[in-house]
Amino acid sequence: MSQSLDYFFAPQSPWTYLGHARFMAIAEAARSSVRVMPIDLGKVFPISGGLPLHRRSAQRQAYRLVELQRFGEHLGLPIQLRPKYFPVPADAAALLIGAVDMADGAVAALRFSGAVLAAVWKEERNIADAQVLAQLLSEQGLDPVRLEQSREPAAQQRYEAHTGEAIAAGVFGAPTYCVAGEMFWGQDRLDFVERKLAQLQPQQ
Numbered sequence: 252m253s254q255s256l257d258y259f260f261a262p263q264s265p266w267t268y269l270g271h272a273r274f275m276a277i278a279e280a281a282r283s284s285v286r287v288m289p290i291d292l293g294k295v296f297p298i299s300g301g302l303p304l305h306r307r308s309a310q311r312q313a314y315r316l317v318e319l320q321r322f323g324e325h326l327g328l329p330i331q332l333r334p335k336y337f338p339v340p341a342d343a344a345a346l347l348i349g350a351v352d353m354a355d356g357a358v359a360a361l362r363f364s365g366a367v368l369a370a371v372w373k374e375e376r377n378i379a380d381a382q383v384l385a386q387l388l389s390e391q392g393l394d395p396v397r398l399e400q401s402r403e404p405a406a407q408q409r410y411e412a413h414t415g416e417a418i419a420a421g422v423f424g425a426p427t428y429c430v431a432g433e434m435f436w437g438q439d440r441l442d443f444v445e446r447k448l449a450q451l452q453p454q455q
Contacts, residue, residue: 257420258274259426261345262345262348264368264426265372266424266425266437266438267426268368268369269319269322269326271364274428277444277445285361288417289364289413291342294414295417295423304338339379341379343401344384346407347397349401349410363387370387421434422436423436424437
């Protein structure tokens with residue numbers, strides 16, 4: 252097994268959605284373990300100088316839509332540029348991903364994260380709605396008790412710890428991938444992640 256990957260992301264991030272499947276494939280090909288680390292961007296942005304979408308300039312907001320469409324077409328991924336439920340509070344989804352990770356492991360948590368991301372950006376579902384989250388658990392074959400577990404202190408503590416680690420590591424946006432202490436921001440840096448993992452592979 253090669254170096255583990257720290258995967259900092261936000262469940263409501265379109266860029267995380269666009270990179271998620273590819274990231275999973277890269278990690279699997281490199282036989283790398285993944286630390287699934289959903290974070291609270293509402294706490295990261297004030298420290299790192301980031302701005303929530305509604306506070307960005309009109310030019311930046313407009314170009315964001317252009318880039319989302321470009322990458323969606325380039326990657327062959329369907330994406331709703333203005334989904335019905337966005338912006339959307341993502342804490343409940345992040346806590347649930349953490350609960351799945353604790354109970355079912357990283358592979359299940361990654362799969363469930365992909366379903367949450369697609370729910371926002373492909374299916375236009377409200378991931379702040381407990382009923383939607385319960386449906387996503389069912390669709391992924393996961394125990395419905397995870398929803399209750401996500402409301403327990405252990406899940407909150409994990410979420411806060413991941414956010415704190417992100418801030419300490421210098422993370423300022425999602426997704427961010429950290430390999431052997433080296434940070435790569437954005438799904439368009441996945442080529443570099445792949446190369447870094449290849450460098451860390453043991454020599455035959």
